[in-house]
Amino acid sequence: MQKYLTLADGTQWIGTAFGDRSMTGAGQIVFNTGMTGYQETVTDPSYLNQLIAFTYPLIGNYGIDPTVNQATTLGTQAVIVHELADFSDHYTSRQTFDNFLATHHVPGIQGIDTRELTIHLRQTGTQAAILSNQPVIDFGATLAQIPLKQLAAQALPTALPTTQQPHIVIIDFGEKAAITQALQARGCQVTVVPATSRFNLIQAYHPTGILLSNGPGNPNDYQAVSPLIRQLAATYPLAGICLGHQLIAQAFGATTYQLPFGHHGLNHPVQLTATGQVIMTSQNHDFAVDPQSIQHTPLQITAIELNDGSVEGLRLPGQTVMSVQFHPEAHPGPAEAGQFFDHFIQQLNQPEVLANA
Numbered sequence: 001m002q003k004y005l006t007l008a009d010g011t012q013w014i015g016t017a018f019g020d021r022s023m024t025g026a027g028q029i030v031f032n033t034g035m036t037g038y039q040e041t042v043t044d045p046s047y048l049n050q051l052i053a054f055t056y057p058l059i060g061n062y063g064i065d066p067t068v069n070q071a072t073t074l075g076t077q078a079v080i081v082h083e084l085a086d087f088s089d090h091y092t093s094r095q096t097f098d099n100f101l102a103t104h105h106v107p108g109i110q111g112i113d114t115r116e117l118t119i120h121l122r123q124t125g126t127q128a129a130i131l132s133n134q135p136v137i138d139f140g141a142t143l144a145q146i147p148l149k150q151l152a153a154q155a156l157p158t159a160l161p162t163t164q165q166p167h168i169v170i171i172d173f174g175e176k177a178a179i180t181q182a183l184q185a186r187g188c189q190v191t192v193v194p195a196t197s198r199f200n201l202i203q204a205y206h207p208t209g210i211l212l213s214n215g216p217g218n219p220n221d222y223q224a225v226s227p228l229i230r231q232l233a234a235t236y237p238l239a240g241i242c243l244g245h246q247l248i249a250q251a252f253g254a255t256t257y258q259l260p261f262g263h264h265g266l267n268h269p270v271q272l273t274a275t276g277q278v279i280m281t282s283q284n285h286d287f288a289v290d291p292q293s294i295q296h297t298p299l300q301i302t303a304i305e306l307n308d309g310s311v312e313g314l315r316l317p318g319q320t321v322m323s324v325q326f327h328p329e330a331h332p333g334p335a336e337a338g339q340f341f342d343h344f345i346q347q348l349n350q351p352e353v354l355a356n357a
């Protein structure tokens with residue numbers, strides 16, 4: 001069955017359907033350069049309403065391991081690959097990628113030169129796209145007909161912490177499971193609360209620290225949460241990852257902008273300004289904090305992306321407020337940026353470090 005990928009600029013690619021063959025998808029098209037990790041990528045809630053094109057030419061070859069999903073529902077609109085592996089082979093695999101996408105009602109297209117598509121997106125910039133079963137005649141009208149997805153609503157947790165471990169409350173804007181797991185692996189108890197939670201509710205969980213999660217969309221759409229973030233920062237050690245980082249920046253007066261094309265990959269070099277150390281990071285974002293705007297805030301830059309010089313980390317001197325644009329939880333990608341969690345947890349336990357920060 002043929003499938004049609006049409007971009008807002010009128011270019012069209014034709015390929016073969018996989019995943020949910022009858023479904024259509026529409027939204028912003030992004031390219032992901034990861035050579036592995038397709039399962040973590042398509043289950044990452046930050047890809048809500050985006051079409052993901054993988055530049056790595058063979059996708060699906062090690063199947064689906066149910067333990068590595070980053071969320072239980074898939075927000076991605078469509079998956080675009082060059083070649084879908086005909087069979088998958090790995091001892092942890094329980095399902096093919098094709099079948100997994102069909103189960104979650106996500107359409108796919110294969111047989112696309114995704115490297116040519118990526119060069120095109122790099123030259124023309126980020127834009128909307130449609131994956132359809134028929135050629136698109138009227139782009140705007142077809143786009144309007146394809147429904148947007150929503151993240152599954154999170155139930156409020158009822159249990160309170162029962163141990164002496166540090167207790168981190170994660171404010172959930174579309175959290176990846178790997179963030180909870182990274183904190184638990186470092187001896188923390190974790191409670192995840194919806195992003196709509198009020199300060200009093202968060203306080204009732206007696207947090208040792210707060211983490212603002214990753215999440216989809218434009219950070220400007222979340223400005224209503226800025227007062228809560230300032231209140232949290234004044235009361236608790238506060239960390240932010242990706243969208244959480246952008247929201248901390250906004251809460252303290254900085255602004256964000258849309259990148260010409262996003263950072264979606266596993267080998268983005270980032271330099272930490274304090275030590276000069278360069279780490280390889282997993283990234284998934286289309287927006288970034290404007291460095292000029294930071295000059296007029298109390299924030300300091302702690303990390304820089306070495307490919308394009310964009311801001312990758314912030315801190316608030318004198319307080320434990322720290323954030324990163326990249327993904328220290330990895331999944332997918334290299335784990336060396338996990339030192340961000342170590343640093344945050346260390347600061348929870350050493351308030352005297354704070355006084356000198």
Ligand SMILES: NC(=O)CC[C@H](N)C(=O)O
Binds near residue numbers: 046213243286287288
């Ligand atoms: N992974 C994320 O949290 C992404 C943040 C934001 N949606 C962006 O695209 O920049």
